[in-house]
Amino acid sequence: MSTAEPQEDSFISHLVELRTRLLRAVGAVFLVFVVLFIYPGASAIYDVLAQPMLSSLPEGTRMIATGVITPFMVPMKVTLMASFVVALPVVLYQAWAFIAPGLYSHEKSLALPLILSSTLLFIAGMAFCYFVVFKTVFQFIASFAPDSITPAPDIEAYVNFVMTMFMAFGITFEVPVAVVLLVKTGVVDIAKLREIRGYVIVGAFIIAAIVTPPDVISQFLLAVPLCLLYEVGIIAAKMVKKREKKLDNHDLSV
Template structure:
């Protein structure tokens, strides 16, 4: 006598595997978190050896140092800042270096519960979001910082000698990195919104003029009060909005759930 229960394990459009107990999910989550932490720890040790925390902070401060008056340097107003701030920079760099491993652990944890058409969407989104975030950070470091610090030094009175605090500079850099990294995620956000059915591509096109206004408002709020940095954030956001519309069409087309055959025999 055959088993009347259909076998869903061989259906490629269904989640992989059978239903697992809650404790098993917790154990797997723990293992994934441990692997992610180990990856970050290994990256931290490698960066602590070379180029060292001090070398990383010098690299991070280079765009500012190049635009300070001759002989001026950063200062530390807290006695432990010369130690703690480079360590924080190293931890941040280690997390970013290990980010592909961290995202893979996230993907490996949720993948068994996804349908085949959903898996085709998740992995490209993880890769593209990582690349876009790093692109935003690199754009901020190599282009925006130079323009911002040039504007500030040209605007500052000649009677003032700039000597920024290292903790204040780190806070400024983190805020700018997060702002530009998040702004470059616009295409990913649009793809997710369209894929979830919250908006349509047509509505995104109609919303284009409103988004341009929003982009300039956001740029005015999160960047220093100079036109160069505001344009450097707002213009890429507008361009990436157009990329997001195109990507949403492409991803939705190739990640739709397979239609059931209505003519199939029972």
């Protein structure tokens, strides 16, 4: 038997494992979607999402739907997004379970803390966006509308905007996890992270200018948390390295 055959079998087994993990992740999202679709329902979920915009519009004003099937598809899209967030721990676990066989035992011990912290930070980013950013930005934009104009945003454009912002802030709040992983895997050390702090600040404002609307407030509200979370990541990485050093010293003494 040639050496190419075992390699081919290993590659196929990895593909099968990947397919299994993807199906489980998609199944978890679909299951949550069915539950949310039944209760509280797609319309109720959309109404919650639309509240920040509606509160900034003149009293009695509603958003509009210009497409024929938009009133049906948009709430479904919002429910699917909510399902993904609720099922995020399962999705992250499936991703971790796929790569876990190639990790050392001490690296596998990071699974639960990383899954929990990644989920909580992503949800925290979305919550910050919903309760702080949307309220501030929508009221700021509404204050510039002339009296001769009655704003009536399209619901599809609104949901696309909201989903983009949610992803931007959710990913931004994952910065501490990314920093810890970079230090943990030895890609960079803490001294280097402190050294490039200035570049990170500049990069944060550039990223904020790209992914947020063209107003100073929303850019500021994304860039500042990104910089603060970078510092949190450095502190967390320092604590992880201290813990590793203590464990190493304990092993040597034993």
